[in-house]
Amino acid sequence: MSNVLKDAYNRPIRDLRVSLTDRCNFRCFYCLPHGEPPIAPKDQMLSYEEIAYVCEIFVALGIEKIRLTGGEPMMRRDIETIIGKLSQLKLSDKLQLVDEINNQKPQGLQDLALTTNGYFLPDRAQSLKDAGLDRITISLDSLKRDVFKRMTGVDVLDRVLTGIDAARKADLKPIKINAVIVRGHNEDEVADFAAFAREHDVKMRFIEFMPLDSGHDWSRADVVSGREIRERINARFPLEPIDVPRGSETSSRYRFVDGAPGEIGIIAPVTEPFCGACSRIRLTADGQIRTCLFSTVEHSLRDVLRSGASREEIVDYIKAVVLKKEPRHFINDPGFVAPSRTMSFIGG
Numbered sequence: 001m002s003n004v005l006k007d008a009y010n011r012p013i014r015d016l017r018v019s020l021t022d023r024c025n026f027r028c029f030y031c032l033p034h035g036e037p038p039i040a041p042k043d044q045m046l047s048y049e050e051i052a053y054v055c056e057i058f059v060a061l062g063i064e065k066i067r068l069t070g071g072e073p074m075m076r077r078d079i080e081t082i083i084g085k086l087s088q089l090k091l092s093d094k095l096q097l098v099d100e101i102n103n104q105k106p107q108g109l110q111d112l113a114l115t116t117n118g119y120f121l122p123d124r125a126q127s128l129k130d131a132g133l134d135r136i137t138i139s140l141d142s143l144k145r146d147v148f149k150r151m152t153g154v155d156v157l158d159r160v161l162t163g164i165d166a167a168r169k170a171d172l173k174p175i176k177i178n179a180v181i182v183r184g185h186n187e188d189e190v191a192d193f194a195a196f197a198r199e200h201d202v203k204m205r206f207i208e209f210m211p212l213d214s215g216h217d218w219s220r221a222d223v224v225s226g227r228e229i230r231e232r233i234n235a236r237f238p239l240e241p242i243d244v245p246r247g248s249e250t251s252s253r254y255r256f257v258d259g260a261p262g263e264i265g266i267i268a269p270v271t272e273p274f275c276g277a278c279s280r281i282r283l284t285a286d287g288q289i290r291t292c293l294f295s296t297v298e299h300s301l302r303d304v305l306r307s308g309a310s311r312e313e314i315v316d317y318i319k320a321v322v323l324k325k326e327p328r329h330f331i332n333d334p335g336f337v338a339p340s341r342t343m344s345f346i347g348g
C-alpha cells in the first residue's frame with residue numbers, strides 16, 4: 001500500500017478532480033452569478049498533454065478516481081481527446097512502473113467521471129462514452145422552467161432533460177443528478193426531485209449551498225440543511241439508509257423503503273461536515289493543486305512541470321503538497337474567510 005498518497009492526518013488520497021476550464025455557458029447564481037468573469041489566459045491553462053502526463057503520475061501514486069469538471073468542462077474543445085487519454089490509465093500496463101518510487105505496480109485508474117450542466121449532452125453523450133468515460137453527473141436545480149431559468153441564468157430546462165436521456169441511452173451509468181438546494185428558490189421541489197429519481201432510476205444528490213459563489217452573497221440563512229432535505233423527502237417517500245460503509249464518499253445515501261428504483265444522496269458539508277474521511281485533491285484548469293475546496297493557498301504544479309522538472313521531482317512535489325492538506329474546512333468557525341477563487345474557478 002506504499003504507493004497510496006497520504007496526507008499528514010493519515011487520510012489516503014484517492015480522488016482527483018480535474019478542472020478543464022473556468023469558462024461556463026451558465027450563470028448559476030450560487031456559483032458564477034455576474035457577467036463575464038476573468039478567466040485564466042490560454043497560455044496558463046494546462047494542455048491536454050500536460051493534464052495526461054500529471055494524471056498518469058497521480059494514478060501511479062494511488063489515485064483511483066478522476067472526475068473532470070470546471071467551469072463547464074464540455075466547453076473545452078475536444079473533451080473526448082482528454083477522456084481518451086485518461087481512459088488509457090485504466091490499463092495498468094500503460095502506467096509507468098513506479099519501481100523507482102516504491103517498487104510497486106499501480107493498479108490503474110478505476111473510475112473516470114464527468115460533472116456537467118448537461119447543455120451539450122443531447123449531441124455528445126455517445127461520443128463521451130465512446131471516448132472511454134465511465135459515468136456522468138448532471139446538474140439540475142429545478143424541474144420548473146421559470147425556476148431553472150432564475151437559478152441558472154439560462155432558459156434550457158428541456159435541453160438538459162434531453163441531455164439526461166441521451167446520457168442514459170449512451171449507458172453512462174449510474175447517472176447522478178446534482179441539485180443545490182437554496183432557501184427561497186427550490187426547497188419546495190425536494191420531494192419532486194425524489195419522484196424524478198424514482199421515475200427515471202437515477203441517483204439524486206442534494207447539495208447544501210456552500211460559500212463558494214463568486215458574488216459572495218452566501219448567507220447561512222439560505223442554506224437548506226441536509227436534515228431538512230431528508231425530512232421533506234421522508235414525508236412523501238419514506239427512506240432508509242443504504243447500509244454500506246460511507247468511506248470517503250461525500251453523500252449519505254438512502255433508498256426508498258417501498259423498493260422503488262432510484263437513490264437519494266445528501267451532501268451536507270455545512271451542517272454535517274465529512275472532512276475526516278476526505279480523499280480528494282483538486283487540479284485547477286491553470287495547473288494549481290488545491291488540497292481543499294476551501295483552501296486559501298494553491299500550489300503551482302504548472303510551474304514545476306514547465307520548469308523542466310523530472311518525473312521524480314514532480315512526484316516529490318505532489319507528495320509534499322498532499323502533506324499540506326487542511327484537516328477540515330472552517331465554514332462554521334468565527335472569522336471564516338472564503339477562498340478568493342470560487343467554485344467555477346476551482347472545479348466543483
Ligand code: SAM
Nearest residue numbers: 030031070071072116117139178209210343348
Ligand atoms: N458546470 C458543471 C456543473 O454545473 O455540473 C461542473 C462544475 S460545477 C462547479 C460542479 C457542481 O458544483 C455542480 O453540481 C454545482 O451545482 C455545484 N456548485 C456550484 N456552486 C456551488 C455552491 N456555492 N454550493 C454548492 N454547490 C455548488
Ligand code: SF4
Nearest residue numbers: 024026028031071117
Ligand atoms: Fe457553470 Fe456549473 Fe457553475 Fe452553473 S454550477 S455556473 S453550470 S460551473
